[in-house]
Every structure is written in C-alpha cells, then in structure tokens.
Amino acid sequence: MSQLTALEHDSYPAEQFEDTQQQSLAATLGMWTFLATEVLFFGVLFTGFYMYRMRWPDAFADGAKDLKWYLGGINTAVLLGSSYFVALAVEAARSGDRRRIVRNLLIAIALGVMFIGIKFTEYGIEYHDHLVPSLNFSSVSPEGQPRATQEQIFMTYYFVMTGFHALHMIVGLCVLAVIAFFARRGKFSAAYHNPVEIAGLYWHFVDLVWVFVFPTLYLLRHP
Amino acid sequence: MTTGTVPYIPAVEVEERETYLNVSGKIRSWLLTRDHKRIALLYLISITFFFFIGGAAATLMRLELMTPARDLVRPETYNRLFTIHGVVMVWFFLIPAVPTTIGNFVIPLMIGARDLAFPRLNLASWYLFVFGGCFTVAAIVLGGVDTGWTFYTPYSSVYSNTNVVLTIVGIFITGFSSIFTGINFIVTIHTMRAPGMYWRRLPLFCWSLYATSCILVLATPVLAMTVTLLAIERIFHVPIFDPNRGGDPLLFQHLFWFYSHPAVYVMIVPGFAVVSEVVACFSRKRVFGYWFVAGSSIAVAFISFLVWGHHLFVAGMSMYGGIVFSFLSFTVAVPSAIKVFNWTATMYNGSVSLKTPMLYALGFIGLFTMGGLTGVFLATLAVDVHLTDTYFIVAHFHYIMVGGMVTAFLAGIHFWFPKATGKMYPEWAGRIAAGLIFFGFNLTFFPQFILGYLGMPRRYAGYPEEFHLLNVMSSAGASILALGYVMPLVYLIWSIKYGKDAGPNPWKAMGMEWTVPSPPPKENFTKIPVVTQEAYAYHMMTPQGGDGPILPPAPPGERVEGGKPVDVEWSKQ
Ligand SMILES: [Cu+2]
Numbered sequence: 001m002s003q004l005t006a007l008e009h010d011s012y013p014a015e016q017f018e019d020t021q022q023q024s025l026a027a028t029l030g031m032w033t034f035l036a037t038e039v040l041f042f043g044v045l046f047t048g049f050y051m052y053r054m055r056w057p058d059a060f061a062d063g064a065k066d067l068k069w070y071l072g073g074i075n076t077a078v079l080l081g082s083s084y085f086v087a088l089a090v091e092a093a094r095s096g097d098r099r100r101i102v103r104n105l106l107i108a109i110a111l112g113v114m115f116i117g118i119k120f121t122e123y124g125i126e127y128h129d130h131l132v133p134s135l136n137f138s139s140v141s142p143e144g145q146p147r148a149t150q151e152q153i154f155m156t157y158y159f160v161m162t163g164f165h166a167l168h169m170i171v172g173l174c175v176l177a178v179i180a181f182f183a184r185r186g187k188f189s190a191a192y193h194n195p196v197e198i199a200g201l202y203w204h205f206v207d208l209v210w211v212f213v214f215p216t217l218y219l220l221r222h223p
Numbered sequence: 224m225t226t227g228t229v230p231y232i233p234a235v236e237v238e239e240r241e242t243y244l245n246v247s248g249k250i251r252s253w254l255l256t257r258d259h260k261r262i263a264l265l266y267l268i269s270i271t272f273f274f275f276i277g278g279a280a281a282t283l284m285r286l287e288l289m290t291p292a293r294d295l296v297r298p299e300t301y302n303r304l305f306t307i308h309g310v311v312m313v314w315f316f317l318i319p320a321v322p323t324t325i326g327n328f329v330i331p332l333m334i335g336a337r338d339l340a341f342p343r344l345n346l347a348s349w350y351l352f353v354f355g356g357c358f359t360v361a362a363i364v365l366g367g368v369d370t371g372w373t374f375y376t377p378y379s380s381v382y383s384n385t386n387v388v389l390t391i392v393g394i395f396i397t398g399f400s401s402i403f404t405g406i407n408f409i410v411t412i413h414t415m416r417a418p419g420m421y422w423r424r425l426p427l428f429c430w431s432l433y434a435t436s437c438i439l440v441l442a443t444p445v446l447a448m449t450v451t452l453l454a455i456e457r458i459f460h461v462p463i464f465d466p467n468r469g470g471d472p473l474l475f476q477h478l479f480w481f482y483s484h485p486a487v488y489v490m491i492v493p494g495f496a497v498v499s500e501v502v503a504c505f506s507r508k509r510v511f512g513y514w515f516v517a518g519s520s521i522a523v524a525f526i527s528f529l530v531w532g533h534h535l536f537v538a539g540m541s542m543y544g545g546i547v548f549s550f551l552s553f554t555v556a557v558p559s560a561i562k563v564f565n566w567t568a569t570m571y572n573g574s575v576s577l578k579t580p581m582l583y584a585l586g587f588i589g590l591f592t593m594g595g596l597t598g599v600f601l602a603t604l605a606v607d608v609h610l611t612d613t614y615f616i617v618a619h620f621h622y623i624m625v626g627g628m629v630t631a632f633l634a635g636i637h638f639w640f641p642k643a644t645g646k647m648y649p650e651w652a653g654r655i656a657a658g659l660i661f662f663g664f665n666l667t668f669f670p671q672f673i674l675g676y677l678g679m680p681r682r683y684a685g686y687p688e689e690f691h692l693l694n695v696m697s698s699a700g701a702s703i704l705a706l707g708y709v710m711p712l713v714y715l716i717w718s719i720k721y722g723k724d725a726g727p728n729p730w731k732a733m734g735m736e737w738t739v740p741s742p743p744p745k746e747n748f749t750k751i752p753v754v755t756q757e758a759y760a761y762h763m764m765t766p767q768g769g770d771g772p773i774l775p776p777a778p779p780g781e782r783v784e785g786g787k788p789v790d791v792e793w794s795k796q
Pocket of ligand 1: 484533
C-alpha cells in the first residue's frame with residue numbers, strides 16, 4: 001500500500017524504470033511471483049490436511065459433517081460474485097471509466113464483507129456446537145453422537161485454513177478499498193491502470209484458494 | 224598503483240564527485256534510502272552484527288569442548304548455545320549474506336539498471352529483517368531457546384520451556400524479508416536488463432542469484448507456515464503434530480526439511496555466484512562452459528526441492544522412500560561437479576593471479592569439494608545410518624556453509640570492496656587473513672570428520688576421554704579461524720578511511736559494474752548503457768587493459784591478432 005500512497009507524489013514511471021511499459025511489466029510479474037509464494041504457503045496446509053485425512057478418514061469425514069456445508073456453499077457463491085465484480089472493475093479500468101471502477105469495486109467489497117460476516121457467523125455456530133479444539137471441544141456432539149479425538153485435528157486445520165484465508169480476504173478488502181479511493185480521485189486512466197489489474201489478480205487468487213478450501217473441508221463427508 | 228599514475232588522478236576532483244555515499248550524510252537519508260547500494264550496506268552492517276553473535280555462541284561451545292568434562296557451562300546452557308548459533312547463523316547471516324549485500328549492490332550495476340525493480344520493497348525487506356532480528360535477540364536475552372535450530376516437535380511444541388515462540392516469530396518475519404528480496408531479484412533480472420543484456424550475456428552472478436531467488440520464493444513460505452503451525456500448537460494447545468492426540472511429528476520434519484534443504488542451497492548457490500565472477504577475472508579467461516555453469520545453478524535449485532527426505536533416513540521412513548531420496552540426493556553431485564570442473568577448466572591455461580579474492584575463491588573450491596563429497600557419503604543410506612547425528616554431519620555442513628559460503632562471501636566482499644568504497648585494502652593483510660581462515664577452518668573442522676566417524680555424537684557438552692585430542696585441535700583451529708574473521712573487519716574498516724584510491728576498475732575486470740566510477744553515483748549510470756558483448760570477454764581485452772573493461776565492439780575479424788586471441792599478461796601489469 002505504501003507503493004500506492006507514494007504514487008501521489010512520484011513521477012510515473014518511477015525513476016528506476018525507463019518507461020511505463022517496463023514498470024507495469026515489473027509490477028505484474030512481481031505480483032505473480034508473490035502469488036507463487038502464496039501457493040506454497042497454503043500448500044503446507046493442504047499437504048498436512050490430506051495426510052491426516054488419509055490417516056484418520058472416519059474422524060475427518062465426521063468433521064466435515066459437523067460443518068455447515070450450506071453456509072460454505074453460500075460463501076462460495078458470494079466470493080465468486082465478488083470476483084466477477086472485480087473483473088468488471090478491471091475491465092472498466094482498461095477503458096478508463098472511473099465511475100464504473102468505483103461502483104464495481106464497492107459491490108465487490110460489499111460481497112467480501114458479507115463473506116467475512118458469514119464466516120464469523122459460522123465460527124459462532126461451531127463454538128456453540130463445542131467444536132473448537134482446546135477451548136471447548138466436546139467428545140460428544142449436541143445430538144449425542146460420540147466424536148473421535150482426531151476430529152480435533154480436523155477442526156484445527158479447519159480454523160487455520162479458513163482463518164488464513166479470512167486474513168487474506170481482509171488484506172484484499174483493504175487493497176480494494178485503497179484502489180477504489182484512488183480511482184475516485186481520478187488516479188487511473190486507460191493509459192495507467194496497472195494497480196487495478198494487480199489488485200484484481202490478488203483478489204482472484206484469494207478467491208481461488210477458497211475454491212480449493214471449500215471442497216477440501218466441507219464436501220469430503222464420506223470416509 | 225604505481226607512482227606514475229598519481230598525476231592523472233587529481234585528488235580534489237575525486238572528492239568532489241557526487242557518489243551514492245556522499246549524496247547526503249544525514250542518518251535519516253540512510254534509514255529512508257531507496258538506493259540499492261545503501262540498503263546493501265545497511266544489510267552488511269546488520270548481518271555482521273549477527274555473525275558475531277552467532278560466532279560468540281560458537282566460541283563458548285568450542286571453549287566448553289576443550290575438555291571432556293562438562294565444566295564451563297551447564298548442559299542446558301550448552302543446548303541454548305548451539306540453538307542460538309544455528310538460528311542466528313542460518314537465518315540472520317548465511318541466508319541473507321550474499322544476496323542482500325553483494326547481490327543487492329551489484330545486480331542492478333551488472334545488468335545496467337538504475338535500481339532494483341522495487342526499491343521501497345527492498346528497504347521494507349531490510350526493516351523486516353531488523354524487526355525479525357529484534358525478536359530473535361529478545362529471545363536470546365530473555366534466556367534463549369534450546370530446541371536446536373530445527374525445532375523438532377513435539378519437544379518444541381509441547382515440552383520445551385524456553386522462548387520458542389519468540390524465536391519463531393523472529394524467523395517468520397525474517398522469512399518474509401527473504402521472500403521480498405527474492406521477488407525483487409526475480410523481477411529485476413527479468414525486466415530491468417539494459418538493452419543488449421540478453422539472457423545469454425547475463426553474468427553468471429545474476430544466473431546464480433536468480434536460482435537462489437526462486438528457492439527463496441518457493442521454499443520460504445513453507446517454513447513460514449510450518450513454524451506458524453508449530454506456534455499455534457504451542458500457544459493454543461491444539462493438536463497438529465502432537466502424537467498423543469493423533470498428530471504426527473514426522474509431518475513437521477518433512478515440512479521443515481522441504482524448506483530447509485533448499486535453504487541449504489540458498490546458503491551455497493550465491494557462493495557459486497561470487498566464485499564464477501572472481502575465477503574468471505583473476506584467470507583472465509572467459510568462463511569455461513558458460514551455459515553449463517548457468518544451467519547447473521538452475522538445476523541445483525530444481526533438484527533441491529526433491530531431496531529433503533535424506534534428513535529423515537533414520538527418523539522413520541519406508542525403505543523405498545529412503546532409496547528414492549538417496550538416489551535423488553546423489554543427483555545433486557552432478558551440477559555441483561559441473562561447477563567445480565568448469566571453474567578449474569577456466570583457470571587452466573589462464574594467467575592466474577593470486578590476489579585476495581582469488582585466494583578465497585580457490586579456498587572455496589577446495590572446501591566446497593570436500594563438503595560436497597562428504598555429502599555423497601551421507602546420501603548413501605547405509606553409511607548415513609552410522610554417521611547421522613555425529614560430528615561427521617557437523618563437519619560436512621560446516622564445510623559447505625562456512626568453508627563454502629562464508630569463504631565465498633569474503634571473496635565477494637574483497638572483490639567488490641573497491642567498487643563500493645572507492646578504496647583499496649592492504650593486499651598483504653588480505654592474503655594473510657585468507658590464509659589464516661583456510662588453515663584455521665581446516666584445523667577446526669577436519670578433526671570433526673574423524674570424531675564423527677569414530678562415533679562422537681553432536682549436541683553434547685561432554686564426551687569420553689579418547690576424543691580429547693581431536694577436540695583440542697578443533698578448538699585451537701576455531702581460535703585461528705576467529706582471528707581470521709576479525710582481521711578483515713579491522714583492515715577493511717581502516718581502508719575505508721586510509722586505503723589507496725581504487726579507481727573505477729582495479730582488477731581490470733569485465734562486467735558493467737566496473738564501467739562506472741567507484742563509488743558509483745546514486746543513479747548508477749548517467750545514461751543506460753547498451754551491451755554489445757558477452758559477460759566474460761576477457762580473451763578480447765588488450766594487454767593494456769584500459770580502465771573501461773567494456774571495449775567498443777570490434778568488427779568481426781579484428782577480435783584476434785594473427786589468428787590467435789590476444790594474450791593478456793595480467794600478472795605483470
Ligand atoms: Cu539436505
């Protein structure tokens with residue numbers, strides 16, 4: 001974000017670049033490289049999750065059944081929707097339509113906030129169902145079904161994966177807000193809109209992570 | 224350096240020229256700088272600080288091991304010492320050593336750019352590094368940490384009552400500093416090359432640091448997430464790796480080494496980078512097999528991701544897993560050997576001059592070869608079972624990391640010191656220090672190979688009487704080594720003020736960093752240069768050399784005299 005605030009004062013292209021094309025190429029490649037880092041970051045969680053799932057298939061299937069799949073499903077739709085509006089904002093930026101950038105970004109942000117809201121509602125439900133490891137995990141479900149100890153591993157991974165994803169969402173929302181702010185101030189034009197594209201790239205990535213997180217956690221309900 | 228040159232360099236003129244150093248002297252201008260050259264110096268100061276912290280821990284350990292009895296420190300303290308030594312040296316010295324200092328300084332100069340692609344990110348990386356360092360220093364001051372630098376669970380996540388979380392936070396933050404440096408280098412090398420600087424003309428230094436950056440970007444996040452999981456398990460007492468509740472400590476080891484084996488190559492590939500430059504320059508020859516040297520850096524980076532399992536041969540791994548990892552580990556020897564043979568072939572028939580950087584580079588080649596060959600022993604399943612967790616391993620990786628990386632780091636520091644400061648250091652002092660380090664290093668670590676072979680386990684404060692002599696030799700070597708490391712610190716700092724003026728190109732080296740004045744101006748190049756020839760056209764240099772290494776391109780047919788490449792009588796200049 002410091003990159004963006006400084007745009008206000010700096011020349012474009014920045015002094016280390018020869019021309020604007022070089023600058024936007026560098027910025028885009030930088031974001032792609034960062035996303036490669038992010039893939040490995042989440043990859044650790046998926047690796048551990050699937051390894052444990054192979055070891056404790058029953059406990060993990062029970063864990064999936066204890067989650068509210070419909071809330072996860074709604075969230076998937078919400079997030080895909082927000083990605084759609086971010087894509088529209090990028091499209092608008094290419095044609096230099098300031099109004100449409102701001103409008104689409106605001107809708108995307110609203111959907112993102114809604115996602116976070118639903119997610120935290122879910123956390124509340126899980127707390128209520130005594131599913132939080134080490135805090136209130138109970139070996140008996142509210143319906144009286146026994147729960148395996150290893151379901152705690154499932155729930156730990158659930159909280160870590162969705163928690164890190166939510167963290168990325170919050171960062172992404174801040175980025176989109178800053179972009180919307182600058183778009184409103186007339187910072188972007190058809191000639192210069194690379195920050196919008198790069199922010200969009202990040203948002204789509206966060207969306208994509210969820211596309212993998214959702215089936216992994218919610219839909220593998222059979223051992 | 225002869226008196227005859229003095230009239231041609233009026234001292235007044237040199238002092239008035241604006242350089243990256245004197246453009247502003249305010250502390251603020253250093254702390255907020257976006258200049259890659261200044262950030263490199265900030266890094267250099269920080270990692271030197273950490274080097275001496277890690278070194279102090281090592282000194283105490285060697286003092287303790289002077290006698291078989293556990294007399295100087297308590298065993299718990301000894302555990303803390305080797306942990307601090309490992310953590311500080313790995314994450315706060317070896318990994319950032321060459322990339323963030325020398326790499327930061329010379330990559331933009333080498334490829335003809337005004338700066339890295341993201342100068343602010345570069346400064347942010349340094350702040351993250353320092354911030355992470357503060358946590359680690361705090362952990363040390365508050366009583367240290369005793370898990371070993373590998374943080375194996377469940378000891379680290381359940382049982383240890385030392386500052387594990389604080390240390391992990393430091394490593395996590397510093398990890399992001401590495402990632403950002405890696406991203407910066409990758410993007411810079413891709414997009415900031417001067418016109419004509421095609422990939423086939425890219426200096427091998429940049430190839431190696433490109434490979435290093437790929438490792439940093441792809442491996443460091445794995446460490447970050449793995450230690451985060453460890454911290455989560457430790458803080459919230461949730462089951463992740465805890466075997467009592469269905470977790471698997473081996474998962475931690477796999478994840479940790481998936482990062483840490485590639486990280487070992489982050490600690491050696493930048494050494495290759497420096498040595499390729501130094502060997503070519505001081506042999507006055509183009510690098511033998513440019514594409515093989517460049518490609519082997521990429522190959523090492525690629526293979527590094529496939530061999531982590533060799534750290535778990537005795538930790539509980541299926542026989543077939545062991546065989547596969549053993550075979551893959553052997554393949555590392557191929558690109559490593561390509562490097563060593565090509566450097567040797569570069570020197571063959573060259574006019575080798577044994578200046579200080581070259582002495583270090585030669586030391587590197589020898590010590591790295593030793594370290595690499597003993598690595599093949601350890602990759603062999605049956606032998607590894609005998610040698611794991613003995614001093615043989617300790618000696619092996621110190622030959623790579625200290626004998627290899629630290630030596631290469633010093634080669635680079637001595638090679639580019641005149642460029643960074645505009646001054647020369649006293650050559651005799653440099654040679655003595657290089658000799659001391661080589662001798663002291665071998666005296667310290669060669670006995671450890673024998674100790675390990677005889678079965679002395681690592682990480683113990685005491686040992687049986689029969690290992691006494693070899694341990695005394697090792698400790699004696701360590702004190703020589705320490706002296707060797709302090710010497711450059713002294714004479715290099717002295718030279719900044721009192722050294723002779725270096726001129727733009729004291730080594731008559733190729734490479735674009737030598738075409739600009741020393742120290743370089745803030746913007747590096749007044750006009751972005753156009754590259755017209757390969758990186759190591761030493762064979763095209765005239766015997767006169769000249770101050771500018773990049774000669775105007777000669778038309779084809781004039782590059783040779785009498786059908787033979789021009790010979791350069793380098794040593795007699
Ligand atoms: Cu390894």
